[in-house]
Amino acid sequence: MTFLDELRALLGPEHVLTGEDTASYTLDWRGRYQGKALAVARPGDTDAVAAVVRLCARHRVPVLPQGGNTSLCGGATPDREGGTLVLSLGRLNRVRAIDTDNDTITVEAGCVLQAVQQAAEQAGRLFPLSLAAEGSCSIGGNLATNAGGTQVLRYGNTRELTLGLEVVTPDGRVWHGLRGLRKDNTGYDLRDLYIGSEGTLGIITAATLKLYPLPVARCTALLALPGVEEAVQVLSRARAGFGAMLTGFELMAGYCLQGVVRLYPQQRLPFSGVSAESPWFALLELSDSESEAHARERFEQVLGEVLEAGLATDAAIAENVAQSRALWHLRESIPLAEAAFGKAVKHDVSVPISRIADFVRTTNGLLQASFPGVTHVIFGHLGDGNLHYNVAPAPGQAEAELLALQSRIYQVVHDSVHAHQGSISAEHGVGQLKVDELTRYKDPLELELMRRIKLALDPDGIMNPGKVVRV
Amino acid sequence: MTFLDELRALLGPEHVLTGEDTASYTLDWRGRYQGKALAVARPGDTDAVAAVVRLCARHRVPVLPQGGNTSLCGGATPDREGGTLVLSLGRLNRVRAIDTDNDTITVEAGCVLQAVQQAAEQAGRLFPLSLAAEGSCSIGGNLATNAGGTQVLRYGNTRELTLGLEVVTPDGRVWHGLRGLRKDNTGYDLRDLYIGSEGTLGIITAATLKLYPLPVARCTALLALPGVEEAVQVLSRARAGFGAMLTGFELMAGYCLQGVVRLYPQQRLPFSGVSAESPWFALLELSDSESEAHARERFEQVLGEVLEAGLATDAAIAENVAQSRALWHLRESIPLAEAAFGKAVKHDVSVPISRIADFVRTTNGLLQASFPGVTHVIFGHLGDGNLHYNVAPAPGQAEAELLALQSRIYQVVHDSVHAHQGSISAEHGVGQLKVDELTRYKDPLELELMRRIKLALDPDGIMNPGKVVRV
Numbered sequence: 043m044t045f046l047d048e049l050r051a052l053l054g055p056e057h058v059l060t061g062e063d064t065a066s067y068t069l070d071w072r073g074r075y076q077g078k079a080l081a082v083a084r085p086g087d088t089d090a091v092a093a094v095v096r097l098c099a100r101h102r103v104p105v106l107p108q109g110g111n112t113s114l115c116g117g118a119t120p121d122r123e124g125g126t127l128v129l130s131l132g133r134l135n136r137v138r139a140i141d142t143d144n145d146t147i148t149v150e151a152g153c154v155l156q157a158v159q160q161a162a163e164q165a166g167r168l169f170p171l172s173l174a175a176e177g178s179c180s181i182g183g184n185l186a187t188n189a190g191g192t193q194v195l196r197y198g199n200t201r202e203l204t205l206g207l208e209v210v211t212p213d214g215r216v217w218h219g220l221r222g223l224r225k226d227n228t229g230y231d232l233r234d235l236y237i238g239s240e241g242t243l244g245i246i247t248a249a250t251l252k253l254y255p256l257p258v259a260r261c262t263a264l265l266a267l268p269g270v271e272e273a274v275q276v277l278s279r280a281r282a283g284f285g286a287m288l289t290g291f292e293l294m295a296g297y298c299l300q301g302v303v304r305l306y307p308q309q310r311l312p313f314s315g316v317s318a319e320s321p322w323f324a325l326l327e328l329s330d331s332e333s334e335a336h337a338r339e340r341f342e343q344v345l346g347e348v349l350e351a352g353l354a355t356d357a358a359i360a361e362n363v364a365q366s367r368a369l370w371h372l373r374e375s376i377p378l379a380e381a382a383f384g385k386a387v388k389h390d391v392s393v394p395i396s397r398i399a400d401f402v403r404t405t406n407g408l409l410q411a412s413f414p415g416v417t418h419v420i421f422g423h424l425g426d427g428n429l430h431y432n433v434a435p436a437p438g439q440a441e442a443e444l445l446a447l448q449s450r451i452y453q454v455v456h457d458s459v460h461a462h463q464g465s466i467s468a469e470h471g472v473g474q475l476k477v478d479e480l481t482r483y484k485d486p487l488e489l490e491l492m493r494r495i496k497l498a499l500d501p502d503g504i505m506n507p508g509k510v511v512r513v
Numbered sequence: 514m515t516f517l518d519e520l521r522a523l524l525g526p527e528h529v530l531t532g533e534d535t536a537s538y539t540l541d542w543r544g545r546y547q548g549k550a551l552a553v554a555r556p557g558d559t560d561a562v563a564a565v566v567r568l569c570a571r572h573r574v575p576v577l578p579q580g581g582n583t584s585l586c587g588g589a590t591p592d593r594e595g596g597t598l599v600l601s602l603g604r605l606n607r608v609r610a611i612d613t614d615n616d617t618i619t620v621e622a623g624c625v626l627q628a629v630q631q632a633a634e635q636a637g638r639l640f641p642l643s644l645a646a647e648g649s650c651s652i653g654g655n656l657a658t659n660a661g662g663t664q665v666l667r668y669g670n671t672r673e674l675t676l677g678l679e680v681v682t683p684d685g686r687v688w689h690g691l692r693g694l695r696k697d698n699t700g701y702d703l704r705d706l707y708i709g710s711e712g713t714l715g716i717i718t719a720a721t722l723k724l725y726p727l728p729v730a731r732c733t734a735l736l737a738l739p740g741v742e743e744a745v746q747v748l749s750r751a752r753a754g755f756g757a758m759l760t761g762f763e764l765m766a767g768y769c770l771q772g773v774v775r776l777y778p779q780q781r782l783p784f785s786g787v788s789a790e791s792p793w794f795a796l797l798e799l800s801d802s803e804s805e806a807h808a809r810e811r812f813e814q815v816l817g818e819v820l821e822a823g824l825a826t827d828a829a830i831a832e833n834v835a836q837s838r839a840l841w842h843l844r845e846s847i848p849l850a851e852a853a854f855g856k857a858v859k860h861d862v863s864v865p866i867s868r869i870a871d872f873v874r875t876t877n878g879l880l881q882a883s884f885p886g887v888t889h890v891i892f893g894h895l896g897d898g899n900l901h902y903n904v905a906p907a908p909g910q911a912e913a914e915l916l917a918l919q920s921r922i923y924q925v926v927h928d929s930v931h932a933h934q935g936s937i938s939a940e941h942g943v944g945q946l947k948v949d950e951l952t953r954y955k956d957p958l959e960l961e962l963m964r965r966i967k968l969a970l971d972p973d974g975i976m977n978p979g980k981v982v983r984v
Contacts, residue, residue, distance in 0.1 A: 143745055143867035145749075145752070146865070194695065202673060223864070223898060227658060235706055278614060285757065287757070331755060427694060499962065
C-alpha cells in the first residue's frame, strides 16, 4: 500500500483530501502564502492524530498541523514542494470538561476560540483570550503561537492561561499532560516548550485552560493624548490607580481613528474640535467585580487626576454598555480601515514600555529619512509594550511601489526594535516569514539551544519543517 | 596545575573553600541532607561563573549551583562522593536595574528574596513573591525551583513573575536572555525550561522580573468553616466577589491554629466559644488600589453573603493594619508550632481545587486505617489547590516510631494524590528527595522527554547530577 492508501485506510477516504480539495488548506487566509500539500488528513480524535503521525514517521513524510489557518506569518501553510501532509485539527472540536470549582476548561485543539469563550460564559466564567481572529482561529493555533491580544495586560498571553496539554509527539505517542494544577514542580516545563513552538516539536491536541470569574461590569474610556511619553505616564498611573481592574490599554495614532471615522461615517469620536484632531488616543477598559457605577467612579477619579496633570487633553467615559462597545468598535475597525489607507508593510513588535516613546520617535525619523512621506499607521497594546507598527504608502504613492521596498522597511524597523531591546515578533509568532529574520537578531547561542531542542524532540525533522528554526 | 589550583588562580584563593570551610554548604538548613564537596567556589560575577563552569567542563567535574541553601528537598546539597564543586551564587547579589515605567527589576541570582522585595518597595513597586524562607532564600533558588508561596492566587509562581533570564550553559557560555518584554514570540521558550530545572540544565545568574503597583491598602479576614467543601465554595464566591483584589486564600485545619494559640499565649484567635473550636479556618487577604475602608466594605458585603449562605460559621475582619498582621502571624506560626506537635512526615502536594475536599477526606481515612491515631496537620494555599499535608505522631507516639514509617506514609499520601490527578511536588521542587518518586508517578513518556532535554542541553551530565531526573 502507498502512504495515501494507508492514510485512507486509517481515517476513511472521506477524511483524506487531495488535489483541488486541498486548496483552502494550502493558501493562507490573506492570500500571501501559497503552498502545496501531498494531502490533507482530517483525523477525528487524538488517537487518530497519533496514528497519522506514526504513519508519517514510518514514511518520513513531513507533517504540518493546521487549525483555523489564520497565521499572519505563514506558520500554517506548507511549502511548495508538495511533499507535506497537512494535518487539520478541525474535527477535534469538543469541549471535554468544564470544572467551575477548579476554574478550568479542557478543550480540543480544533475548538474555535470564540466557542471556548462561549462555553466558559455559559458556565458563568470568563476565558479571557481575545483577539481579532477569534471567530475563526482555533485554540490549538493560539497555543502553537502563544497568541496575545487585547487582555494580556491583566490575564497574560495564551501561555499564562494554560495549565495542561495533551500532545502527540513526532513518533506518534501521546503525552497525557492535561493537568488542572496551578502549582506543579515535578520536572522540566514541557508544557511551555510546546506552547509557542508552532507545531515544530509535536502536535497539541487538547489543553486545560484557566477560567476567571465573569466581571460584573465592564467600562471603557477614550483619552486624547499629546504624545506617547504622556501615554506611558498615563499607563503607569492607571496601573496604580485601577490595579488589576485595568484589563485593557490600547494606544492608537490619531491617524488611525481619524481614518476610521472618515471611512465609516456611522462611527464617531466622542470628541470634537482640537481633541478630535489629537495626535494620539488611548482606549482604557476596566473590569469590575462590583458594579458599572463603581467602575465609572474609579474612571472619574483617576482620569480626573490624569487630566489635571496635563497628561491627557480630553477624556470620554462610556456611560453605558453600548457606548463602551462603540469605543471598542473604533479600535477594532483600524485593521479594516488599514486596507483603505493602502496595503501596508506590517510589523508586530514589542519593546520595554519605558522605551516605547523613543522607539516610535526614532523609528519614524529613520523611515522618513529613507522613505520620505510614508504614512505611520501605529496602534497596539501599550500595556504589553506591543505595537502594530505599520507603514502605509505616502500620499499618492502606489501600493506596489511601497511593497517593493518591503524588505528594506523591515530592516529599518527591526534594526530599531533590536536597538531598543525589543522583539521582532511580539504575538504573531515566527512561521516562515521571520525564520531568516531570527538568525539576524537572535543570539547565536540561543539559536543553537533551540536547534538542540528541536533535534532532541524531533530527531527526524518531520514536524512542520521550515518553520521557527532551521536545523 | 590541578583543578583546584586552576580554580584558585581564577577566583583568588579566598573564594575557593575546602575542607571544614565547606561545612555550611554541604549540609542543608534542616540538617537532613549531609553531602561532601570537592570545594566551594564563590565567583563574583557572571563571567567568573562562566569561567568556573568552563573549567569544570574541561575537567568533567560536576557542578552544583547553590543560593540560600534553603531547599526542602535536598536540591542544593551535594552527594556524599565528594567529587562535586559547589558553586555558590552568594556574591552575585546586585540589583542591576529597576525600570518603573516598564515595571521590571533586574537582579542577580544571589539576591536574597527579601532584598528584592525591599528594592522594589523603595521604588514604589511590589515584587509579590512571598514565602516563609524569604529572609534567607535567594531569588536564584526561587527561579531554580519555580517557588510558589502565599500570593500565587493573584500573581502566579516565580515562573509567571519572570520576563527574562541570564544563564550560564554547561559548556560555560552565557545566554543573554534578560528581556524586559511582556510579549515575545520569537522561538522556543528557553526561559521557562530553565525555570524549575533546579540547576540541572545550566546556572541562572540573573533575571528580569515583573513588578506591580504597591496596593494602597491590604486587609485580612479570618473565617471559621465547617469543612473543606465549604471552604471551596467560599473560595469560588470570593474569586467572583473580589476579582483580582483577592491576593491570599489560606486554608488551615483547626488543629493548627488551636495549637498555635495554645503554644504561643501572646497570640489569640479572634473568635471565642464554638467558633474558636472550628475544624477549619481560612485566611483571606484583599489588596486594594482604593483604600482600606473600601477593602473592609467589600469584605463585609461578600463575607456577609457567605455567612448567610451557611458556608462559614463566623468571620473576623481586621480593623487595622495591626490586626491584619496578627491574623497573618497566626498562619505564619504554623510551621514553627509543628515542631512542637512532633516531627512530622511532610508532603507538598496539589490537586485540582474541585477534588481537594475528597482528597483530604479519603487520604485521612487511608492513613487512619494504616496508621491509627496519627495527627493530620493540614494547611496551605487553597487558592492554588496546594496543601502542606503533614502527618504528625499519634498522641503518645514517639517521633522515631512515626519517622520509621515515613516511606510507607509517603506512598499512601502520594498514591492518593496521584489518584486525584494531583502533583506530589507543588512548590518545593524535586531535588534529591523525589527523584525516585517521580519515576513512580510520572508518565514514562514524559520522563523520556525530560531525559532527552537533559542530554541535549547538558550532554556531559555535569550540572547538578542526581537531581530532578536520572539520565
